[in-house]
Amino acid sequence: xxxxxxxxxxxxxxxxxxxxxxxxxxxxxxxxxxxxxxxxxxxxxxxxxxxxxxxxxxxxxxxxxxxxxxxxxxxxxxxxxxxxxxxxxxxxxxxxxxxxxxxxxxxxxxxxxxxxxxxxxxxxxxxxxxxxxxxxxxxxxxxxxxxxxxxxxxxxxxxxxxxxxxxxxxxxxxxxxxxxxxxxxxxxxxxxxxxxxxxxxxxxxxxxxxxxxxxxxxxxxxxxxxxxxxxxxxxxxxxxxxxxxxxxxxxxxxxxxxxxxxxxxxxxxxxxxxxxxxxxxxxxxxxxxxxxxxxxxxxxxxxxxxxxxxxxxxxxxxxxxxxxxxxxxxxxxxxxxxxxxxxxxxxxxxxxxxxxxxxxxxxxxxxxxxxxxxxxxxxxxxxxxxxxxxxxxxxxxxxxxxxxxxxxxxxxxxxxxxxxxxxxxxxxxxxxxxxxxxxxxxxxxxxxxxxxxxxxxxxxxxxxxxxxxxxxxxxxx
Amino acid sequence: xxxxxxxxxxxxxxxxxxxxxxxxxxxxxxxxxxxxxxxxxxxxxxxxxxxxxxxxxxxxxxxxxxxxxxxxxxxxxxxxxxxxxxxxxxxxxxxxxxxxxxxxxxxxxxxxxxxxxxxxxxxxxxxxxxxxxxxxxxxxxxxxxxxxxxxxxxxxxxxxxxxxxxxxxxxxxxxxxxxxxxxxxxxxxxxxxxxxxxxxxxxxxxxxxxxxxxxxxxxxxxxxxxxxxxxxxxxxxxxxxxxxxxxxxxxxxxxxxxxxxxxxxxxxxxxxxxxxxxxxxxxxxxxxxxxxxxxxxxxxxxxxxxxxxxxxxxxxxxxxxxxxxxxxxxxxxxxxxxxxxxxxxxxxxxxxxxxxxxxxxxxxxxxxxxxxxxxxxxxxxxxxxxxxxxxxxxxxxxxxxxxxxxxxxxxxxx
Numbered sequence: 001x002x003x004x005x006x007x008x009x010x011x012x013x014x015x016x017x018x019x020x021x022x023x024x025x026x027x028x029x030x031x032x033x034x035x036x037x038x039x040x041x042x043x044x045x046x047x048x049x050x051x052x053x054x055x056x057x058x059x060x061x062x063x064x065x066x067x068x069x070x071x072x073x074x075x076x077x078x079x080x081x082x083x084x085x086x087x088x089x090x091x092x093x094x095x096x097x098x099x100x101x102x103x104x105x106x107x108x109x110x111x112x113x114x115x116x117x118x119x120x121x122x123x124x125x126x127x128x129x130x131x132x133x134x135x136x137x138x139x140x141x142x143x144x145x146x147x148x149x150x151x152x153x154x155x156x157x158x159x160x161x162x163x164x165x166x167x168x169x170x171x172x173x174x175x176x177x178x179x180x181x182x183x184x185x186x187x188x189x190x191x192x193x194x195x196x197x198x199x200x201x202x203x204x205x206x207x208x209x210x211x212x213x214x215x216x217x218x219x220x221x222x223x224x225x226x227x228x229x230x231x232x233x234x235x236x237x238x239x240x241x242x243x244x245x246x247x248x249x250x251x252x253x254x255x256x257x258x259x260x261x262x263x264x265x266x267x268x269x270x271x272x273x274x275x276x277x278x279x280x281x282x283x284x285x286x287x288x289x290x291x292x293x294x295x296x297x298x299x300x301x302x303x304x305x306x307x308x309x310x311x312x313x314x315x316x317x318x319x320x321x322x323x324x325x326x327x328x329x330x331x332x333x334x335x336x337x338x339x340x341x342x343x344x345x346x347x348x349x350x351x352x353x354x355x356x357x358x359x360x361x362x363x364x365x366x367x368x369x370x371x372x373x374x375x376x377x378x379x380x381x382x383x384x385x386x387x388x389x390x391x392x393x394x395x396x397x398x399x400x401x402x403x404x405x406x407x408x409x410x411x412x413x414x415x416x417x418x419x420x421x422x423x424x425x426x427x428x429x430x431x432x433x434x435x436x437x438x439x440x441x442x443x444x445x446x447x448x449x450x451x452x453x454x455x456x457x458x459x460x461x462x463x464x465x466x467x468x469x470x471x472x473x474x475x476x477x
Numbered sequence: 478x479x480x481x482x483x484x485x486x487x488x489x490x491x492x493x494x495x496x497x498x499x500x501x502x503x504x505x506x507x508x509x510x511x512x513x514x515x516x517x518x519x520x521x522x523x524x525x526x527x528x529x530x531x532x533x534x535x536x537x538x539x540x541x542x543x544x545x546x547x548x549x550x551x552x553x554x555x556x557x558x559x560x561x562x563x564x565x566x567x568x569x570x571x572x573x574x575x576x577x578x579x580x581x582x583x584x585x586x587x588x589x590x591x592x593x594x595x596x597x598x599x600x601x602x603x604x605x606x607x608x609x610x611x612x613x614x615x616x617x618x619x620x621x622x623x624x625x626x627x628x629x630x631x632x633x634x635x636x637x638x639x640x641x642x643x644x645x646x647x648x649x650x651x652x653x654x655x656x657x658x659x660x661x662x663x664x665x666x667x668x669x670x671x672x673x674x675x676x677x678x679x680x681x682x683x684x685x686x687x688x689x690x691x692x693x694x695x696x697x698x699x700x701x702x703x704x705x706x707x708x709x710x711x712x713x714x715x716x717x718x719x720x721x722x723x724x725x726x727x728x729x730x731x732x733x734x735x736x737x738x739x740x741x742x743x744x745x746x747x748x749x750x751x752x753x754x755x756x757x758x759x760x761x762x763x764x765x766x767x768x769x770x771x772x773x774x775x776x777x778x779x780x781x782x783x784x785x786x787x788x789x790x791x792x793x794x795x796x797x798x799x800x801x802x803x804x805x806x807x808x809x810x811x812x813x814x815x816x817x818x819x820x821x822x823x824x825x826x827x828x829x830x831x832x833x834x835x836x837x838x839x840x841x842x843x844x845x846x847x848x849x850x851x852x853x854x855x856x857x858x859x860x861x862x863x864x865x866x867x868x869x870x871x872x873x874x875x876x877x878x879x880x881x882x883x884x885x886x887x888x889x890x891x
Contacts, residue, residue: 043736045522045733046504048618048656080732084752273788276656278655
């Protein structure tokens with residue numbers, strides 16, 4: 001009997017905001033335990049939630065990027081359960097009127113293109129973190145992550161393979177990173193996926209028993225978990241090894257197995273009701289249009305455009321369009337006057353080398369595109385040698401220095417002044433009579449030696465063409 | 478000396494005429510804010526309520542934190558962890574801390590959170606005036622929440638005029654409160670009441686003691702001497718507003734009290750074995766019976782099995798009450814209502830008396846459920862010398878009108 005697997009995904013992404021969703025605490029990742037906490041996000045009485053407008057803006061953006069319908073009237077609801085990482089014993093989420101519904105994301109796999117339906121996207125707050133303390137055998141609660149804004153993207157059960165799931169996750173990540181909705185770093189927990197999986201005989205339309213694995217935070221773990229769980233379901237059905245129940249299971253990536261948790265599905269009654277502290281948020285058509293206009297060109301469109309309009313090699317275009325920041329840098333540097341191939345050369349060369357060496361990403365770059373354009377311009381006009389351009393770039397990359405100031409302070413500009421170069425040429429000729437004699441006697445290499453000396457005196461900044469010209473001129477005398 | 482048990486925390490003051498006593502459900506710093514509950518008996522707030530900041534900035538001082546029913550959600554202060562407040566006119570009867578402190582002159586003003594109408598009742602029982610303002614005009618930031626969609630900080634004082642004076646200091650938009658209405662200030666100007674019409678809803682005046690009935694008639698006659706026409710009318714929602722409000726208020730309060738779990742602050746039971754034990758023991762030991770009933774009722778109303786039948790239905794009824802009262806206010810400048818069936822409860826009467834709660838809630842639920850303003854003033858004394866108050870309800874943002882009627886009545890010598 002052949003089986004097909006049916007999967008649905010709930011992807012949680014942390015939104016790229018400065019502050020939390022209902023208070024002005026920092027939403028930054030990390031920090032000392034309970035450093036980014038205030039009475040609101042730690043469940044104190046007397047506090048009231050104040051909605052962060054940027055969160056709604058990013059919710060709309062996520063909806064537009066995934067072709068959803070944006071609900072004009074949004075409400076927030078309370079989801080009730082007790083756990084120490086939930087300080088008020090309720091999570092503020094959107095149950096009744098989520099911000100986006102009925103969207104779709106196109107993915108491409110080895111089997112071709114397909115649209116994965118998106119049931120809804122809703123805004124909600126994250127919970128805190130529990131840390132187990134070995135010494136006292138107790139759990140410690142860190143509220144830094146409490147109330148960090150999240151979007152939850154709920155797909156329809158449209159997946160039929162692991163490959164489709166991976167393609168979808170990568171596509172969501174690309175879209176949301178490009179839209180600057182979230183940085184989608186699974187390893188930092190800013191993107192997590194809950195996997196719902198069931199199997200059924202090929203041709204059957206009814207869905208089989210569904211199990212869920214929550215908070216998966218790496219694509220490789222997701223791959224392993226799906227393969228294991230599908231096999232476990234099939235085994236249970238074919239050979240009766242166990243009874244399949246609808247439940248949430250814990251995936252242990254080290255052991256490579258899933259384990260049953262307490263049966264949460266039937267036990268959980270979250271008693272959702274509308275949050276009376278937050279008035280309904282009405283989204284205007286104007287706001288949606290404004291956001292739609294500011295949406296970035298999608299990476300695949302940019303890729304085609306870079307190849308056609310800028311004559312970029314496919315390989316370069318592929319690399320640059322991995323990152324919105326690199327695309328912005330690329331386009332803005334061209335807009336500042338530099339030639340596309342020169343820009344891509346610098347970005348994929350010096351820039352990526354530095355980032356890789358430092359273990360950073362494009363989002364960590366600190367300098368403005370105009371500076372890169374200036375360096376490239378100086379190289380084009382032969383005022384900077386390629387070697388010195390690298391030195392300047394390093395300073396710009398590390399400390400965001402002013403290009404011209406740095407060049408003059410460090411004497412990096414190519415000296416093309418006739419008078420200065422000629423003086424050095426004459427000096428070198430005078431001080432090296434033997435080499436001059438060798439050259440005049442036919443040793444061609446002696447010219448290079450003289451050239452090298454002139455360059456040394458000029459600290460590598462002599463205009464090579466000019467040096468050669470003047471040397472030839474003087475030696476001919 | 479606090480013989481009447483008005484205070485959870487008493488403070489020294491210089492000038493009673495500029496002193497305000499504050500219900501212990503309102504957060505103040507540098508002292509406990511207990512909500513009259515064992516759960517918060519040792520809780521010091523890290524910030525103060527907006528209403529406190531505004532009063533302080535205007536030069537008022539605070540006489541202390543006053544006793545209420547636990548979380549301000551009980552018809553009697555007998556459920557307070559600190560015991561009942563005794564009525565200053567009879568040691569066998571109860572009242573609320575702020576109303577009593579104002580009545581005996583400890584402080585000129587009291588800040589009371591009207592969540593379930595109790596603030597209005599205690600004012601009535603102690604012979605003082607009380608203004609419950611329109612929902613959204615006074616910030617709830619720093620108020621220990623029970624009924625988020627309806628409760629408001631109100632002011633009690635010996636006269637309505639004085640209460641209105643303090644109200645204008647604390648009312649006005651607060652950017653920390655998402656349910657706060659936009660107007661920056663409210664001035665509560667006293668207007669001429671001659672020619673106004675007051676509706677008397679027949680259904681709300683059922684179940685009164687004979688003394689209350691008599692004093693109500695006297696009050697109506699008094700209004701008529703001021704040129705105010707009083708007229709009976711039918712208020713259909715009187716019968717179901719109370720049940721609907723009971724459902725809504727317990728659901729919201731139950732949810733607001735969930736944060737009191739013994740984990741982060743407040744009371745944590747001893748000898749707990751594991752997480753569930755901490756939750757169950759702490760809450761069981763620290764909540765009064767009344768609060769437990771509220772939590773159970775709220776959990777039931779929001780549960781999957783009853784959400785539509787109870788909670789959603791109650792929200793729909795709320796809409797019907799709104800519509801019917803809007804119609805009524807087209808004909809009347811104010812709608813009259815009793816505050817209670819009679820005068821102050823004897824000790825022991827209300828403590829576990831569910832029937833009393835059901836019948837008493839009827840009088841205060843209409844103003845609570847739709848957030849309209851209500852002013853309590855005094856009708857007179859019953860033969861035992863106990864005060865009986867009466868309510869004037871107004872349409873949203875028409876606080877001035879009802880304040881004016883009450884002020885005119887009080888000016889004329891009650």
